[in-house]
Amino acid sequence: MSHFCYIDRSRKGLSTPGRAAFFCGRVRLFGGRRGRKNSSVQEGKNGFTGGRLWTYTESRNDSTPPHPDDRGRAEQGGVMQQTAAGALGTNYSKGKIFCSFYTKGEEIFNAVSHIAGAAFGLIAWALTLFFAYPDRAAMAAVSVFGASIVILYTMSALYHFLPDGRAKGIFRIFDHCTIYLLIAGTYTPYCVIALGGTAVGFWVLLVEWLCAAAGIAMNAAAMNNKVVKGISMALYFTMGWLAIFVFPPLISAISPLSLWLLLGGGIAYTGGIVFFALGRKVKWFHSVWHIFDLAGTALQFASILLLLL
Structure with a gap:
């Protein structure tokens, strides 16, 4: 199960991903690189300026959709999340979600x-x-x-x-x-x-x-x-x-x-x-x-x- 989260470092209130704690799916990520056991996090460039596309892959079989409260972005951190449709065009493969740019x-x-x-x-x-x-x-x-x-x-x-x-x-x-x-x-x-x-x-x-x-x-x-x-x-x-x-x-x-x-x-x-x-x-x-x-x-x-x- 993969989720894609976009962090915009340039938006006011957030200078580095290490200062933000947010949820993607049902797994909490701190600083973008720490995850649970048997999981991996990869960083890759996307088409947006001042941001990164963070890919979190879970090895466990969990198809539960992310809870709305598990986004932990927005009001204070200025974190934006972006996925399949926004960062990857029209590639809506299973396990990829599109997240709002705005609070x-x-x-x-x-x-x-x-x-x-x-x-x-x-x-x-x-x-x-x-x-x-x-x-x-x-x-x-x-x-x-x-x-x-x-x-x-x-x-x-x-x-x-x-x-x-x-x-x-x-x-x-x-x-x-x-x-x-x-x-x-x-x-x-x-x-x-x-x-x-x-x-x-x-x-x-x-x-x-x-x-x-x-x-x-x-x-x-x-x-x-x-x-x-x-x-x-x-x-x-x-x-x-x-x-x-x-x-x-x-x-x-x-x-x-x-x-x-x-x-x-x-x-x-x-x-x-x-x-x-x-x-x-x-x-x-x-x-x-x-x-x-x-x-x-x-x-x-x-x-x-x-x-x-």
């Missing part, structure tokens, strides 16, 4: 905030459908937008809500993949309603959804590969700000207020990237990233709603 308090906030985001998405979907009626093309476009909001925030809430384990690792992949859905889904109403019937609208929409498909495929296959991570971040940014290349026709097609709300949403999403990047090292920064997400979604929803009025 229990952070995860509760992360889950609740994006449950609120999913609820907001349902309201936004209903409102935009109401004002788009009876234009079928507009109704289809805002349905794509509304569905993308609901799907992203639902996947994210489930990822943060689920306890450590294989399912959490799988939903982490879903969480990252649905970012592409939301970006392309947000562009859809602008291309169909504001730029509908134009070559610019058609090509922007096509590029957005092709990029989304490519990004989802890459993340599903190898989300933790360093090259894929770099491409993903570049793709998020490029897809999000593709609108700057079509500003002239967009400015003439939508109201000034709608344009400013669109830009404000883009700035909120982009500004939150700083907190996202530091979320594993600084407590609560990932939660702040969630707030920026919600602000960006709300601003761009208001912009799209103005297209229909």
Whole structure:
């Protein structure tokens, strides 16, 4: 029975693994190298900066899952645990568990905030459908937008809500993949309603959804590969700000207020990237990233709603 625990030495409150005592599975590890008799501990590098992947292998036959209280990380030590899905891609072999990057308090906030985001998405979907009626093309476009909001925030809430384990690792992949859905889904109403019937609208929409498909495929296959991570971040940014290349026709097609709300949403999403990047090292920064997400979604929803009025 093997468990994989990730210790981030760079996170505030923990300088070396020797200062932390935590549980992995049902066996307590001190300093990473001391274990029970007939057991072994190995240290190996992984794809994360400032940390190690510690592999603990028990020779005894014990299939009992780890108790939630046996993680001993988080609030004081700043220890993060990472396993199969996060450090080893999609290799969910028996005995490997995925552990959260964040403290229990952070995860509760992360889950609740994006449950609120999913609820907001349902309201936004209903409102935009109401004002788009009876234009079928507009109704289809805002349905794509509304569905993308609901799907992203639902996947994210489930990822943060689920306890450590294989399912959490799988939903982490879903969480990252649905970012592409939301970006392309947000562009859809602008291309169909504001730029509908134009070559610019058609090509922007096509590029957005092709990029989304490519990004989802890459993340599903190898989300933790360093090259894929770099491409993903570049793709998020490029897809999000593709609108700057079509500003002239967009400015003439939508109201000034709608344009400013669109830009404000883009700035909120982009500004939150700083907190996202530091979320594993600084407590609560990932939660702040969630707030920026919600602000960006709300601003761009208001912009799209103005297209229909």
